[in-house]
Amino acid sequence: MSSNQRIKKVCEHCNEIFIAQKATTKYCSLICAQRNYKLREKRERLKKAEAPAVVDSPPPVEKDGVVKAEAPAGMGI
Numbered sequence: 001m002s003s004n005q006r007i008k009k010v011c012e013h014c015n016e017i018f019i020a021q022k023a024t025t026k027y028c029s030l031i032c033a034q035r036n037y038k039l040r041e042k043r044e045r046l047k048k049a050e051a052p053a054v055v056d057s058p059p060p061v062e063k064d065g066v067v068k069a070e071a072p073a074g075m076g077i
């Protein structure tokens with residue numbers, strides 16, 4: 001008689017309280033599960049896309065330790 005258990009859980013996507021029938025359920029609905037999965041997939045893609053862009057632009061090289069002051073102080077305000 002343990003096949004129909006009900007567990008109170010909080011959706012990992014929308015933080016809504018819902019009744020789960022399995023202890024492994026993480027989301028209140030299939031829509032939340034799909035949205036969370038796509039969100040994570042998108043984040044992973046952004047991470048991978050950002051990484052090479054940083055390597056692409058090398059830091060400016062200073063010559064003889066001289067730093068050019070292009071913007072005078074007190075101009076931004």
Ligand SMILES: [Zn+2]
Nearest residue numbers: 011014028032
């Ligand atoms: Zn949800």
